[in-house]
Amino acid sequence: MLDLLSGFVGELRAAGLPVSLTEHLDAARAVHHVPMEDREALKAALGATLVKSGAHWGAFETAFEVYFSPRSPARAPGGEGGGEEDAPAPPFSFDERAAAAAGTPGAGGGTEPMSAAELAALLMRVMRQGDRGLGAAVARHAVDRYAAIEPGRPVGGTYYLYRTLRNLDLDGLLDQLLAEAGTDEALTALESRLLADEYRARIAALRKAIEAEIRRRLVLDRGAAALARSVRRALPEDVDVMHANREELAALHRTLHPLSRKLAVRLGRKRRHHRRGPLDFRATMRASLSTGGVPVEPRFRHPRPSKPEIFVIADISGSVASFARFTLELVYAISTQFSKVRSFVFVDGIDEVTQVFEQADDPATAVRRITTDADVVWLDGHSDYGHAFSEFDRRWGEQVTSRATVLVLGDARNNYHASGAWVLRELQRQARHVYWLNPEPRQYWGSGDSIVDEYAVHCDAVVECRTLRQLERFVTELA
Amino acid sequence: MTGTESTGAGTPGGARFESIDEVRDGLAAVGYVADERIAGVVYLADRLEKPVLVEGPAGTGKTQLAKSVAEMAGSRLIRLQCYEGLDEAKALYEWNYRKQLLRIQAEQSASSWEELEADIFSEAFLLTRPLLEAIRSDEPVVLLVDEIDRVELETEALLLEVLSEYQVSIPELGTVEARQIPMVFLTSNNTRELSEALKRRCLYLHVDYPDLAREREIVRSRVPGISEELADQVARIVRSLRSLELRKPPSVAETLDWARTLVVLGIESVDAAAAKDTLHVLLKYHQDIERAAKELLAADA
Numbered sequence: 001m002l003d004l005l006s007g008f009v010g011e012l013r014a015a016g017l018p019v020s021l022t023e024h025l026d027a028a029r030a031v032h033h034v035p036m037e038d039r040e041a042l043k044a045a046l047g048a049t050l051v052k053s054g055a056h057w058g059a060f061e062t063a064f065e066v067y068f069s070p071r072s073p074a075r076a077p078g079g080e081g082g083g084e085e086d087a088p089a090p091p092f093s094f095d096e097r098a099a100a101a102a103g104t105p106g107a108g109g110g111t112e113p114m115s116a117a118e119l120a121a122l123l124m125r126v127m128r129q130g131d132r133g134l135g136a137a138v139a140r141h142a143v144d145r146y147a148a149i150e151p152g153r154p155v156g157g158t159y160y161l162y163r164t165l166r167n168l169d170l171d172g173l174l175d176q177l178l179a180e181a182g183t184d185e186a187l188t189a190l191e192s193r194l195l196a197d198e199y200r201a202r203i204a205a206l207r208k209a210i211e212a213e214i215r216r217r218l219v220l221d222r223g224a225a226a227l228a229r230s231v232r233r234a235l236p237e238d239v240d241v242m243h244a245n246r247e248e249l250a251a252l253h254r255t256l257h258p259l260s261r262k263l264a265v266r267l268g269r270k271r272r273h274h275r276r277g278p279l280d281f282r283a284t285m286r287a288s289l290s291t292g293g294v295p296v297e298p299r300f301r302h303p304r305p306s307k308p309e310i311f312v313i314a315d316i317s318g319s320v321a322s323f324a325r326f327t328l329e330l331v332y333a334i335s336t337q338f339s340k341v342r343s344f345v346f347v348d349g350i351d352e353v354t355q356v357f358e359q360a361d362d363p364a365t366a367v368r369r370i371t372t373d374a375d376v377v378w379l380d381g382h383s384d385y386g387h388a389f390s391e392f393d394r395r396w397g398e399q400v401t402s403r404a405t406v407l408v409l410g411d412a413r414n415n416y417h418a419s420g421a422w423v424l425r426e427l428q429r430q431a432r433h434v435y436w437l438n439p440e441p442r443q444y445w446g447s448g449d450s451i452v453d454e455y456a457v458h459c460d461a462v463v464e465c466r467t468l469r470q471l472e473r474f475v476t477e478l479a
Numbered sequence: 480m481t482g483t484e485s486t487g488a489g490t491p492g493g494a495r496f497e498s499i500d501e502v503r504d505g506l507a508a509v510g511y512v513a514d515e516r517i518a519g520v521v522y523l524a525d526r527l528e529k530p531v532l533v534e535g536p537a538g539t540g541k542t543q544l545a546k547s548v549a550e551m552a553g554s555r556l557i558r559l560q561c562y563e564g565l566d567e568a569k570a571l572y573e574w575n576y577r578k579q580l581l582r583i584q585a586e587q588s589a590s591s592w593e594e595l596e597a598d599i600f601s602e603a604f605l606l607t608r609p610l611l612e613a614i615r616s617d618e619p620v621v622l623l624v625d626e627i628d629r630v631e632l633e634t635e636a637l638l639l640e641v642l643s644e645y646q647v648s649i650p651e652l653g654t655v656e657a658r659q660i661p662m663v664f665l666t667s668n669n670t671r672e673l674s675e676a677l678k679r680r681c682l683y684l685h686v687d688y689p690d691l692a693r694e695r696e697i698v699r700s701r702v703p704g705i706s707e708e709l710a711d712q713v714a715r716i717v718r719s720l721r722s723l724e725l726r727k728p729p730s731v732a733e734t735l736d737w738a739r740t741l742v743v744l745g746i747e748s749v750d751a752a753a754a755k756d757t758l759h760v761l762l763k764y765h766q767d768i769e770r771a772a773k774e775l776l777a778a779d780a
Contacts, residue, residue, distance in 0.1 A: 018678055022679050026529070029527055030523050030526075030527060033523060033527070034519065040515040040516070044516040044518075044519030044520055045519060048516075048519070049523075049682060049683075049685070050532075051530075052681075052683045053683075054534055054535070054669070054687075145589060188750060188751060190750065190754065190775055197715070197722060200722075230484075261671070262671050265670045265671055354520055364724075
């Protein structure tokens with residue numbers, strides 16, 4: 001067990017979780033106190049001792065599923081199951097019920113694959129009744145039939161999952177169920193909506209069951225450590241924003257909201273507490289009354305340092321659009337920390353979008369509207385920093401004062417147009433600071449049509465900003 | 480002497496509960512529906528004698544967990560509400576200097592300075608604050624440090640000694656060790672990252688919104704006189720609401736308020752009109768209410 005635990009801790013560390021030696025020891029002590037066969041209790045024990053942040057729970061769960069996957073004899077026919085390893089769930093009863101439900105004659109267990117029609121019928125039943133045990137059986141049969149797992153291949157199982165899901169056509173099934181729920185005359189709108197949500201939850205549960213089943217088989221095939229390497233995913237704050245897929249972007253979004261709240265609180269405190277103001281004579285005298293007129297405790301006025309004014313100039317052309325959106329959203333989410341935020345977006349033309357943010361309820365909706373509302377295409381819709389910058393200088397250049405901080409977001413891939421670096425030189429002269437945030441990895445800077453080095457000489461700093469973590473660090477220093 | 484005391488304290492502290500199931504059933508008996516994870520962590524906290532750091536969205540029963548554990552174990556609950564500017568004098572202990580002054584004035588001529596000093600820095604002049612009180616208590620206690628994320632990062636350090644060693648060092652008096660190991664719960668609304676040092680000393684429990692079945696159970700156990708169907712409907716509507724993108728998704732506390740409202744109004748089954756009239760109990764932003772009405776109840780309006 002201790003070896004297994006060490007391997008598990010190693011895996012967590014490799015995934016980026018900070019697990020200290022003390023926590024490892026705690027986990028080792030904790031597992032003594034929980035019954036080994038109770039998988040949920042084990043998970044709770046390890047989770048409580050090793051994972052100290054809600055955002056890391058996902059990564060922990062993935063690793064846990066791999067290292068402590070139930071090696072239940074799901075494939076074993078009825079009689080042989082007893083000799084298998086520790087199985088928390090009683091697997092046979094599900095199999096029998098599944099077989100009976102599907103009407104398979106001579107139900108000996110799950111060895112013979114069901115036909116597609118039988119499986120579909122069973123699936124429909126699961127959807128209508130929401131029976132968890134039956135769901136697990138469907139997952140097993142579906143994987144049997146469709147995943148076609150090839151032993152020994154070093155993969156994470158995404159492809160098997162895709163193959164199984166495509167064959168089951170869960171989306172189609174959902175649409176069908178939703179249509180039914182929507183048209184049923186006996187239900188009110190509220191009820192049909194609730195029913196639809198129930199179906200969605202069931203589909204999601206089934207998906208999870210299938211994923212777990214595939215993972216379980218891969219572990220049997222290749223061992224936990226090897227599989228863990230294949231399924232390891234970056235923590236949300238370490239995901240490369242530019243190359244994030246849809247799911248990762250959604251996860252990023254969920255992290256962004258608490259992050260911005262945290263930042264706002266932290267920055268507000270820093271502003272209030274960081275420095276002491278001048279002596280507050282009146283308050284000191286007042287306080288001295290309780291010590292007989294001796295001013296034991298001097299009181300100080302709280303300083304109110306001026307908040308910076310922010311100009312965000314963001315490239316929203318295809319390659320860096322998601323990065324620009326994230327940064328804009330974050331900056332606006334903490335806009336109370338700045339005296340004023342003005343934002344401009346460009347591709348080869350440039351437009352001010354401050355209005356869009358001020359009118360919208362929350363930054364997220366505003367960011368979505370930018371793409372449709374802003375007028376940013378001048379000629380051909382390929383990034384042209386030079387033209388965008390000179391336009392900026394012509395239309396708004398005078399409004400940049402010495403209280404302003406200018407943030408430029410972009411990869412500085414200029415499609416070999418003129419750079420317009422003189423605008424930045426002007427801005428740097430007028431503004432307090434000019435920063436450039438580049439979402440590209442540092443080693444690509446200056447390669448191909450990237451001319452970030454040409455701009456860098458006119459900036460206070462050019463910051464590599466590929467992940468939320470880097471963005472967070474930058475914003476903290478900014479305010 | 481200190482050695483014997485601490486081992487003596489260690490033995491009885493570590494076995495309040497027999498098993499995880501006992502914890503869960505005990506919590507259920509006092510009206511707290513715990514899932515596997517919550518019960519497991521509470522059990523471990525008792526066994527390993529470690530504090531529990533409970534984090535999660537507002538209104539998911541973090542504070543209630545500590546209260547319920549205290550009730551279940553029959554212990555006194557000592558609560559330290561954290562706020563910005565909380566300091567040693569409010570959290571640990573303070574010398575009652577007014578009393579000390581009086582003492583000095585009362586015997587101006589009498590004793591020598593040494594005697595006086597030993598006298599005025601004795602327990603009689605000590606004002607205990609929650610942390611010290613929890614440590615010095617003879618009967619079993621549950622210590623709740625509420626909203627720990629509100630204090631500054633530096634103030635957190637005050638807690639470290641108490642949390643890891645269960646002792647408080649007072650320069651003038653020496654070290655006060657725990658007479659019994661209290662169960663400690665710290666709650667956080669996650670408005671800032673807590674320090675590594677604090678997290679390392681705690682077991683971590685993330686309490687999220689409950690799933691459908693557990694929420695239904697909670698509604699049934701906390702709202703007297705609610706029918707099974709209504710509880711089910713309430714839980715399902717709340718789940719649907721949480722899946723919308725709202726500014727503030729309804730918390731468990733608000734779910735309970737809503738369920739109570741429905742019971743008081745004598746509503747047997749929620750239809751669109753009833754939902755619309757009572758939605759303001761559940762949602763606290765105007766945009767959210769509008770949005771929920773539009774999404775859930777549109778067709779009937």
